[in-house]
Amino acid sequence: MKFLLFSLIFITFTSCNSNSFSSYKPSEKENLANEISNKVALQLKNSFDLKPFGSGGQAMYDIEMLALSFIYNKEIDIEEARELLINSVSIFVKAVNDDKRIHSYLGNYPFAPKNIEISIYLQSFDRQDPAPGKLSIVAARDGVFEYMIEEPKTMKLIDIYKESYDEALLRKPISWNSSTQTITKKVSPQGSKNNYR
Numbered sequence: 001m002k003f004l005l006f007s008l009i010f011i012t013f014t015s016c017n018s019n020s021f022s023s024y025k026p027s028e029k030e031n032l033a034n035e036i037s038n039k040v041a042l043q044l045k046n047s048f049d050l051k052p053f054g055s056g057g058q059a060m061y062d063i064e065m066l067a068l069s070f071i072y073n074k075e076i077d078i079e080e081a082r083e084l085l086i087n088s089v090s091i092f093v094k095a096v097n098d099d100k101r102i103h104s105y106l107g108n109y110p111f112a113p114k115n116i117e118i119s120i121y122l123q124s125f126d127r128q129d130p131a132p133g134k135l136s137i138v139a140a141r142d143g144v145f146e147y148m149i150e151e152p153k154t155m156k157l158i159d160i161y162k163e164s165y166d167e168a169l170l171r172k173p174i175s176w177n178s179s180t181q182t183i184t185k186k187v188s189p190q191g192s193k194n195n196y197r
Helices: 002-015 028-048 078-098 100-105 165-169
Strands: 051-058 065-073 116-123 135-141 144-150 157-164 174-177 182-185 194-196
Touching (some): 028 051, 028 065, 028 078, 028 100, 065 078, 078 135, 144 165
Parallel strands (some): 065 116
Antiparallel strands (some): 051 065, 116 135, 135 144, 144 157, 174 182, 182 194
């Protein structure tokens, strides 16, 4: 029995073409997507101290989506998170649309905020996860900004607020009270505050 198992493992490993992985050459579409993603990641790192740690996309035929992930070593509120997302998405969209070489590979031109994914994982300066109830992850997906916390009772990640890219551009002041677990939309002095759970 051991001999049979060894033989199967030996045949499996020796029959694989050892050149199959080393002979892979990325397409021009992949090279351009990677080049632009890397350029944007470096720009966001230098401009906002976002530390890149992942990239991706959706491009079976045409490029439908490009994605970047970052770590940000600072505790921030929704207002600051919104600014990071607006700037990150806007810079990424502009970089794609400004590079004429990639236009023929795009699923839609001009590329739009809905075609960009940005995920920012928040940590303290000493690389500790945020305390429960504090913002943990902020993300832009399909043109929607999501603000997530680790819920203190269940320790599960939950969305505390969502808004579209266009709504975020209106820059409505919002605050998150981690002790009462409520969102407050600040309105004009004549209006009243609305709490959302």
